[in-house]
Each structure stands twice: as C-alpha cells, then as structure tokens.
Amino acid sequence: MRPTTRATTLEYALLGILDQDAHSGYELRRLFADTPLRYFSDSPGAIYPALRRLVARRWVAASAPAGGRRRRTFRLRAQGRQALRAWLTQPVTAQAVVHDPDSLTLRFAFMGQAASIAEIKAFLVGYEREMKAQLQVLREYHGALARGWPLTGRLAFEHGLALHETKLAWARTALRAVGGAKRGPDDRPRPARRPGPRDKG
Amino acid sequence: MRPTTRATTLEYALLGILDQDAHSGYELRRLFADTPLRYFSDSPGAIYPALRRLVARRWVAASAPAGGRRRRTFRLRAQGRQALRAWLTQPVTAQAVVHDPDSLTLRFAFMGQAASIAEIKAFLVGYEREMKAQLQVLREYHGALARGWPLTGRLAFEHGLALHETKLAWARTALRAVGGAKRGPDDRPRPARRPGPRDKG
DNA sequence: GGATACATGTAAGATGTTACATGATTGT
DNA sequence: ACAATCATGTAACATCTTACATGTATCC
Numbered sequence: 001m002r003p004t005t006r007a008t009t010l011e012y013a014l015l016g017i018l019d020q021d022a023h024s025g026y027e028l029r030r031l032f033a034d035t036p037l038r039y040f041s042d043s044p045g046a047i048y049p050a051l052r053r054l055v056a057r058r059w060v061a062a063s064a065p066a067g068g069r070r071r072r073t074f075r076l077r078a079q080g081r082q083a084l085r086a087w088l089t090q091p092v093t094a095q096a097v098v099h100d101p102d103s104l105t106l107r108f109a110f111m112g113q114a115a116s117i118a119e120i121k122a123f124l125v126g127y128e129r130e131m132k133a134q135l136q137v138l139r140e141y142h143g144a145l146a147r148g149w150p151l152t153g154r155l156a157f158e159h160g161l162a163l164h165e166t167k168l169a170w171a172r173t174a175l176r177a178v179g180g181a182k183r184g185p186d187d188r189p190r191p192a193r194r195p196g197p198r199d200k201g
Numbered sequence: 202m203r204p205t206t207r208a209t210t211l212e213y214a215l216l217g218i219l220d221q222d223a224h225s226g227y228e229l230r231r232l233f234a235d236t237p238l239r240y241f242s243d244s245p246g247a248i249y250p251a252l253r254r255l256v257a258r259r260w261v262a263a264s265a266p267a268g269g270r271r272r273r274t275f276r277l278r279a280q281g282r283q284a285l286r287a288w289l290t291q292p293v294t295a296q297a298v299v300h301d302p303d304s305l306t307l308r309f310a311f312m313g314q315a316a317s318i319a320e321i322k323a324f325l326v327g328y329e330r331e332m333k334a335q336l337q338v339l340r341e342y343h344g345a346l347a348r349g350w351p352l353t354g355r356l357a358f359e360h361g362l363a364l365h366e367t368k369l370a371w372a373r374t375a376l377r378a379v380g381g382a383k384r385g386p387d388d389r390p391r392p393a394r395r396p397g398p399r400d401k402g
Numbered sequence: 403g404g405a406t407a408c409a410t411g412t413a414a415g416a417t418g419t420t421a422c423a424t425g426a427t428t429g430t
Numbered sequence: 431a432c433a434a435t436c437a438t439g440t441a442a443c444a445t446c447t448t449a450c451a452t453g454t455a456t457c458c
Binding site for chain 2: 409411412
C-alpha cells in the first residue's frame with residue numbers, strides 16, 4: 001500500500017510547507033505559482049498526485065470536503081513530521097552539492113521549524129566543507145584547462161565559480177548568525193503532536 | 202518520423218558538445234561523469250536514447266561501427282547546427298531565469314562556437330535585465346515578509362538573494378570582457394559545413 | 403585466464419508536462 | 431446571464447532513474 005520508492009523533492013517541499021500550516025491543494029499550487037517557491041511547478045498534474053502519495057504514505061491527512069465545497073485541506077501527521085526531520089537532518093554530501101544544490105537550500109529553509117540549533121549548525125558546517133571541496137575541484141579544472149577555451153566557455157565557468165564562492169561565503173555568514181542566535185523556540189524540535197485516540201488518514 | 206516535441210536540455214547539451222568535436226556515446230557519458238558538465242546525468246538510459254532522438258531529428262549523424270568495435274561516433278549535421286543556433290540565440294526570458302537558470306548558463310557557454318559577438322552581447326544584456334528585475338522582486342518580498350520568518354527561512358532567502366546578486370555582477374563583468382574582445386574567430390558564426398554529395402544519416 | 407575498463411544497449415517503473423474536463427462560487 | 435476565479439482532477443505522453451544484460455579489448 002505504501003509507496004516503496006523514496007519521496008521526491010516536491011513531496012518534501014509539500015511536507016515542509018504543511019509543517020507550518022495546513023493547506024488545500026489549491027493553496028499549495030498558488031504558493032508555488034506566486035511566491036519565491038515558484039521554483040517548483042504549479043501544475044496540478046504534479047501536485048495532486050504528490051499529495052495522494054503523501055496520504056498513501058500516511059505522512060499527511062486529508063480533511064473531508066468542507067462546507068459543501070470540494071475543497072480539502074491537508075495537514076502533516078506525526079509520521080510525516082518524522083520523515084521530514086529525517087530528510088532535513090541528512091548529512092550534506094558532495095553528491096548533493098553537485099547534483100541537487102537547490103534541495104539543500106530547501107532543506108535549510110525548513111530547518112527552523114523542525115530541527116535543533118545543533119542540527120542547523122551541522123548542516124552549515126557540512127555545507128561549508130563540501131562547498132570548499134567543490135570550489136577547489138573547480139579551481140583546479142579552471143587553472144588547468146581554461147586557457148584553451150573560447151571566451152564564453154571560460155566566462156560560463158567563472159559564473160559557476162562565482163556562485164560557489166557566494167555559497168561558501170553565505171555558509172560562513174549563516175554560521176555566525178546561527179551561532180549568535182539566542183536559545184529559543186529554535187532550540188530543539190517542536191515535540192511531535194501527541195497521537196490522538198485515532199489518527200484517521 | 203521526426204519527433205514533434207521540443208528537444209530537451211540534455212539534447213541541446215549533446216548538440217553543443219558535438220559542435221566542438223565528434224564523439225561516441227561513451228565519450229559523452231565520460232564527459233558528463235568526469236568534467237564540470239557532471240551537472241548532467243551520465244546514465245546510459247538517458248544518453249543513448251537522447252542520441253537516437255537526435256539522429257531521428259537528423260540533427261546528428263552516426264558513423265558506422267569502426268574497426269571491428271561497436272563504437273560509433275556522432276557528429277553534428279548542418280540542421281543540427283541550425284537548431285543549436287536557434288536555441289542559443291533565443292531571447293532571455295524572466296521565465297527562464299526563474300525556472301531554468303542552468304540552461305541559460307549552458308547556452309552562454311556554447312555561444313562562443315556558434316554565435317556572433319552581437320548575439321553574445323544581446324544574451325548578456327537580456328541576462329542582466331532579467332536578473333535585475335528578478336532581484337527587485339525578491340528584495341521586495343524580503344522587505345515585506347522576512348521579518349516574521351524563522352531564522353533559517355530568512356537565511357535561505359538571503360542565500361537566493363546573494364546568488365542573484367552574484368549573477369547580476371557576473372553579467373556586467375562578462376559584458377565588459379566581451380565588449381573588450383577583439384573581433385576574431387568569435388566575430389560571426391562559423392559557416393555551416395558545405396553539404397556533401399549525400400549526407401547519409 | 404581473470405579482472406577491469408571499454409562500449410552499447412534494454413526494461414520496468416516513477417515522475418512530471420501539457421492539455422483537457424468538470425463543476426462550484428463570486429462579481430457585475 | 432456571463433465571465434472569471436476557485437478547486438480538483440484525469441489522460442496521454444515523454445523523459446529519466448535504476449538495474450540489468452551483453453560482449454570486446456586490454457592488462458597483468
């Protein structure tokens with residue numbers, strides 16, 4: 001019954017949003033269409049099936065259509081919160097830095113809700129480490145080969161270098177910002193919702 | 202017979218590489234696996250079908266297996282070069298800046314081979330314009346809403362802002378670099394290969 | 403002779419895109 | 431009444447991932 005494959009970035013994005021508030025499918029689409037989350041597609045053919053999968057995984061619960069409307073709202077369940085936390089607190093790998101940098105940023109954005117300060121710092125330390133390593137690889141490549149390239153190839157490469165440098169600098173700034181943060185609500189993950197008499201999916 | 206759908210970014214990436222030199226499928230995989238092009242997947246299940254599609258479109262020609270080996274090399278045909286140019290010289294849209302920034306950089310990287318200085322400058326001017334607009338949108342969003350966000354959400358947003366600023370700065374640097382470039386081989390597109398007696402696919 | 407790299411491919415499955423379908427609600 | 435927006439979905443299609451299959455050349 002439960003999907004056996006790993007969840008997609010879109011599914012985790014939905015999870016992260018639902019962690020902050022319950023939403024309907026339509027609201028989620030609007031969010032993807034109108035806010036800086038527009039990075040994701042707002043196509044119904046992506047979002048509604050993704051929500052169904054999340055329900056099938058028992059990570060979110062869907063309300064019954066309310067008030068004569070067909071509108072249903074989705075909210076995170078304890079299992080979903082656990083899955084979100086597992087995703088957020090994964091170690092930062094070189095693999096992810098190269099092939100999926102955007103989902104790293106997404107993970108960090110959601111950490112404030114569901115991760116501890118220690119976990120946030122661990123993320124940033126890993127991010128800094130991997131970005132530094134990757135930057136070194138790129139610089140060596142640049143030094144060895146860029147001379148023979150056409151102008152635009154070299155400039156495009158330097159575009160990539162500059163982005164990596166910016167990311168590295170950001171990680172350091174962010175570490176300082178988090179390090180200086182007072183212990184507060186971000187201190188440790190919010191306790192999971194107490195299981196009710198019956199969590200109906 | 203020819204595919205009617207638009208070509209994918211992977212197909213254009215292959216086209217751009219083949220524009221510089223003929224390669225076998227395996228070499229292309231190696232390129233994606235070992236160089237900064239590692240951004241693309243090196244999975245054979247992606248590359249070989251993509252090459253087949255390019256042959257079906259008559260954009261590239263495949264050599265017969267050479268020297269008892271099964272190895273075949275692929276080279277760009279005139280039609281493929283034309284398709285590549287059309288892709289490279291598309292205007293830079295806000296859409297692309299938001300949803301597909303990487304393929305913009307890829308286009309720029311390939312422009313040195315197949316586009317004129319004027320086209321390269323037009324790209325950079327468009328890139329600068331759209332990046333500036335997008336940066337403004339993000340800054341307004343930040344100013345209006347960031348106050349209420351959790352720390353990591355705000356930092357993640359600032360990560361995005363910093364990247365956009367870097368891209369904008371890059372566009373300006375690149376414009377200066379291209380503007381100062383002497384007229385030379387990059388001056389206009391290389392002439393298309395003269396059609397031989399028969400271009401066998 | 404055996405391991406490793408070379409070299410090309412297929413099959414199953416999941417995801418996402420595009421386009422269409424359907425109907426309720428709200429504003430004019 | 432009509433249009434626009436709200437709201438949820440399906441169907442067809444293409445692509446990509448992962449894993450497997452197959453065989454050759456080369457090195458030790």
